[in-house]
Amino acid sequence: MTIVFLTFILMLSVFLGFELINKVPATLHTPLMSGANAISGITVVGAIALAGTGDQDLAQWLGAAAVALASINVVGGYLVTDRMLAMFKKKEGARK
Amino acid sequence: MNGLIIQLAYVASAALFIMGLKLLGSAATARKGNTLSAVGMLVAIVAALIDQGIVSYQWIIIGVLVGGLIGAVAARLVQMTSMPEMVALFNGFGGLASLLVGWAALSGDASTFTVITIVLSVLIGGVTFTGSLIAYGKLSETLGSGAIMFRGQQVVNSLIVLGIIGAAVMLSMDPTNTTWLYAVIGLSLLFGIMAVIPIGGADMPVVISLLNSYSGLAACAAGFAINNNILIVAGSLVGASGIILTQIMCKSMNRSLGNVLFSGFGSGVTEAT
Structure with a gap:
């Protein structure tokens, strides 16, 4: 039953993803890609659950490594996107 | 509660x-x-x-601090012009993280459905990781930016795909035999390299966008493997929006997605240098 429920969620978010991205101006493609990339670091949430079991087994070490890697993706992703958008704003201002 | x-x-x-x-x-x-x-x-x-x-926060805290620090420093120091390859690199790390989560989720009594989702998160995560590293190398010009091709490339790729499918089937029949999981991991990493080397440097932004979509799908598959709703929702959001963004980027370059992905194969081996 959970599988059916989760597949429903998957289907709905796929449609939503398609809807959200339509008609975005070309200059925003790179920041949008970078911003979406930061969201894909959500895997950190799964990694946290694995790293915190306290079991000292392989799964925990894999989880700890995954937490570190996904954190790079999350923190780096959001900061780089913000820097891109800051630059974007300045350019727009200069043109006016 | x-x-x-x-x-x-x-x-x-x-x-x-x-x-x-x-x-x-x-x-x-x-x-x-x-x-x-x-x-x-x-x-x-x-x-x-x-x-x-x-029950234990020690390794979580260490992981977040180390990863967060590396990410913050890298994002601060990167040149404005090098941002696309930096995004590729971050994306690769996200893919590798999903691979590790999938790997850690494997246990001896995993159901066939769980094994399939584990294989998917390892496969997509692995392809994202090495594919993004190659994309980074091509954009930063530490690797040659041209398309790399060799005779029999398609045969090699087909063999890799068959190998992945074979190893996945064996793993689902006997989840306790981790040798098959290692085979899937190794072949997925190899496949990521093979998928991106035949694509030229100018097409890299499109490829990065596609790999970004993959890393979302990898997170989604990892979410199925460990039964986590937010991974499924956010992962499929990124996966879907990434695919459509890739499509839009292709259109603005007047090319089709297939054209970009298989441009190397279409032009024939003789052109390769």
Whole structure:
């Protein structure tokens, strides 16, 4: 039953993803890609659950490594996107 | 009660991701959108931390600090012109993280469905990781930016795909035999390299966008493997929006996605240098 429920969620978010991205101006493609990339670091949430079991087994070490890697993706992703958008704003201002 | 709070927090963070992506689509609100999405991520992480299944915070804290510091420093220091390859690199790390989560989720008594989702997260995560590293190398010109081709490339690729399928079937029949999992990991990493080397440097932004979509799908598959709703929702959001963004980028270059992905193969081996 959970599988059916989760597949429903998957289907709905796929449609939503398609809807959200339509008609975005070309200059925003790179920041949008970078911003979406930061969201894909959500895997950190799964990694946290694995790293915190306290079991000292392989799964925990894999989880700890995954937490570190996904954190790079999350923190780096959001900061780089913000820097891109800051630059974007300045350019727009200069043109006016 | 604790579980309910966590699930509600995941709903809130999913809503923040959706609003964030929406606002990122317009120049006036883009920066605010990025901040909203970051808040969503923070909510999801805090919710994950209060889970009662977590008994030891030591390695979580070390992981977040080390990863966060590396990410922050890299994002600060990178040149404006090198940002696309930096995004590729970050994306690769996200893919590798999904690979590791899938790997860690494997246990001897895993059901066939779980094994399939584990294989998918390892496969997509692995392809994202090495594919992004190659894309990074090509854009930063540490590797040659041209397309790399050799005789029999398609045969090699077909063999890799068959190998992955074979190893996946064997693993689902006997989840205790981790040799097959290692085979899937190794072949997926190899496949990521093979998929990106025949693509030329000018097409790299499109490839990065596609790999970004893959890393979302990898997170989604990892979410199925460990039964985590927010991974499924956020992962499929990124996967779907990434694919459509890739499509739009191709269109603005007057090319089709197939054209970009198989440009190397289409031009024939004789052209390769």
